[in-house]
Amino acid sequence: MISRDLLFSAAYELNVRAATAIPSDVKKTITRMAEKEIQPLPRYVLKNMVDNYEIAEAEKRPMCSDTGLPRYYVKYGNEARNEGGFVALEAALRQAAEKATHDIPLRPNRVHPLTRKDYNNNVGAHAPSVDYSFEPEADWIEITSVHKGGLFGSDYRMLFPADGIGGIKRFYLDVIGEFFRRGMSCQPVTIGIGIGGTKDVCVKLGKEAACLRIVGDRHPDPEIAQLEEELIELGNSSGFGSMGLYGSQSVMDVHIEIAYAHTGGMPVAIHHFCLAQRRSTVRIHSNNSLTYREDPHWFTDYYRRETVE
Amino acid sequence: MNEHVLPIPLQDDDIARLQIGDVVFLNGTIYTGREGLYSSLYDKHWKMPIPLAQMSNVTFHCSPAIREHNGQYDITSVTATASFRFARYIGQFIRDFSVKAVIGKSGMALDIYKKAFVPNGAIYLSTIGYGAGAIYGRSIVRVEDVLWKEELGLAQAVWILQVEKFGPLLVESDARGNSLFGQENARINNQFFSLYDGLAAPILRRLGEETDPREEMV
Numbered sequence: 001m002i003s004r005d006l007l008f009s010a011a012y013e014l015n016v017r018a019a020t021a022i023p024s025d026v027k028k029t030i031t032r033m034a035e036k037e038i039q040p041l042p043r044y045v046l047k048n049m050v051d052n053y054e055i056a057e058a059e060k061r062p063m064c065s066d067t068g069l070p071r072y073y074v075k076y077g078n079e080a081r082n083e084g085g086f087v088a089l090e091a092a093l094r095q096a097a098e099k100a101t102h103d104i105p106l107r108p109n110r111v112h113p114l115t116r117k118d119y120n121n122n123v124g125a126h127a128p129s130v131d132y133s134f135e136p137e138a139d140w141i142e143i144t145s146v147h148k149g150g151l152f153g154s155d156y157r158m159l160f161p162a163d164g165i166g167g168i169k170r171f172y173l174d175v176i177g178e179f180f181r182r183g184m185s186c187q188p189v190t191i192g193i194g195i196g197g198t199k200d201v202c203v204k205l206g207k208e209a210a211c212l213r214i215v216g217d218r219h220p221d222p223e224i225a226q227l228e229e230e231l232i233e234l235g236n237s238s239g240f241g242s243m244g245l246y247g248s249q250s251v252m253d254v255h256i257e258i259a260y261a262h263t264g265g266m267p268v269a270i271h272h273f274c275l276a277q278r279r280s281t282v283r284i285h286s287n288n289s290l291t292y293r294e295d296p297h298w299f300t301d302y303y304r305r306e307t308v309e
Numbered sequence: 310m311n312e313h314v315l316p317i318p319l320q321d322d323d324i325a326r327l328q329i330g331d332v333v334f335l336n337g338t339i340y341t342g343r344e345g346l347y348s349s350l351y352d353k354h355w356k357m358p359i360p361l362a363q364m365s366n367v368t369f370h371c372s373p374a375i376r377e378h379n380g381q382y383d384i385t386s387v388t389a390t391a392s393f394r395f396a397r398y399i400g401q402f403i404r405d406f407s408v409k410a411v412i413g414k415s416g417m418a419l420d421i422y423k424k425a426f427v428p429n430g431a432i433y434l435s436t437i438g439y440g441a442g443a444i445y446g447r448s449i450v451r452v453e454d455v456l457w458k459e460e461l462g463l464a465q466a467v468w469i470l471q472v473e474k475f476g477p478l479l480v481e482s483d484a485r486g487n488s489l490f491g492q493e494n495a496r497i498n499n500q501f502f503s504l505y506d507g508l509a510a511p512i513l514r515r516l517g518e519e520t521d522p523r524e525e526m527v
């Protein structure tokens with residue numbers, strides 16, 4: 001039985017790690033991009049981004065003052081049990097967000113959408129949001145915390161089978177044209193694309209693809225993996241560099257996830273995850289020990305299954 | 310790239326020397342402002358209780374990450390917010406507060422520079438990288454004052470900050486209204502549009518949607 005207190009303290013520590021430690025895959029990629037960029041202005045910008053990561057870590061400063069919207073992804077092992085059940089789990093996650101906002105501190109970004117009321121704790125209606133998936137045979141609970149910022153860089157389009165891969169590429173370019181200009185997406189970004197399902201499902205999958213797969217990860221389906229690689233290349237040939245300056249290094253990676261769609265349609269959603277990729281994962285074992293790691297491993301074979309079972 | 314370290318208040322002859330793409334570092338006092346400040350002044354018609362224009366002629370579109378203890382504030386990190394949203398207010402604000410430089414993210418539309426900036430001798434300085442909050446946070450040496458903290462909240466309050474070697478900032482619009490993003494967009498466009506060759510427009514269009522990728526959205 002996983003204890004209530006442990007869930008809270010693990011979720012709290014998770015927020016601290018997400019907010020202050022820059023995932024090594026992202027840091028390595030931006031450093032490499034700074035070396036590859038040949039245009040002087042965007043190269044200068046990329047180098048400063050690397051410096052910024054270093055200063056943030058060394059001096060414990062937020063890498064970006066928009067500390068994003070804290071949210072959680074929970075993978076619940078089928079054999080796992082926690083004290084107090086799901087209600088206690090959600091309470092622990094909300095309490096951890098509140099305490100982390102106060103202690104780290106995080107910017108209290110969550111407000112009522114109409115009245116703009118702010119409890120100054122990043123908690124409110126549907127906030128922090130919690131998404132769930134499950135894992136057979138596992139007796140652990142995994143929690144990933146993501147603090148994604150940014151108002152820009154996401155879009156949805158209902159495409160049709162006749163739009164084809166060309167339609168997806170065009171949409172991909174449109175979103176780049178829309179949000180790489182003037183660096184609105186805070187590129188370099190990781191781009192998540194959800195294809196298929198229904199509108200809500202592809203938006204959700206695209207967001208998870210952007211936030212919950214590490215840079216360099218390829219989809220196990222070779223055709224999808226190839227499309228991911230083509231789109232990375234396409235994005236980096238667009239002329240947009242960091243900050244929307246003329247250059248060639250703005251896409252860190254592209255991650256695609258698919259869901260089976262209505263036979264007549266092909267809904268697509270695209271999300272840009274900015275250079276402040278704040279995420280961290282913890283596995284809470286049934287013996288109440290903890291393992292923290294950088295890779296969320298959210299897209300398991302089970303989560304992507306196509307079979308009846 | 311030319312580098313300049315400039316004292317605030319900014320002087321006209323210092324500003325005149327700057328060209329788009331130059332790198333600037335600032336010393337002195339700056340103050341933050343965004344929709345909270347603008348709408349308090351121009352929609353709700355609140356009176357500015359302090360002589361803001363005399364304190365500084367540089368304003369910053371942002372909201373900082375702040376640590377508060379015993380009434381003392383410590384700004385750990387600060388990143389700019391996208392300026393295009395303030396287009397409605399910026400002309401009058403520059404005039405009313407004798408602003409010489411606006412610091413922000415993503416710049417503003419070219420005609421705003423011509424209409425609101427150039428006639429007042431004002432320039433636009435872009436923070437770099439946008440996500441680079443720690444770099445800017447460390448060059449804030451002191452919070453001098455904060456205005457309308459209770460009324461507007463931490464994020465929207467007006468923070469008056471003493472900064473040292475605050476930068477790097479890129480000159481996005483110079484005193485003549487040239488724009489770095491305007492120049493870069495022109496360089497990008499040819500290459501970018503060539504990628505559209507052979508890619509048909511989507512079958513279903515949406516009302517109110519821009520379908521010409523040459524159009525800027527801001």
Ligand code: SF4
Pocket residue numbers: 064065066067068148149150151185186274275276388439440441
């Ligand atoms: S998009 Fe990301 S890097 Fe840019 S301001 Fe927001 S949190 Fe910071």
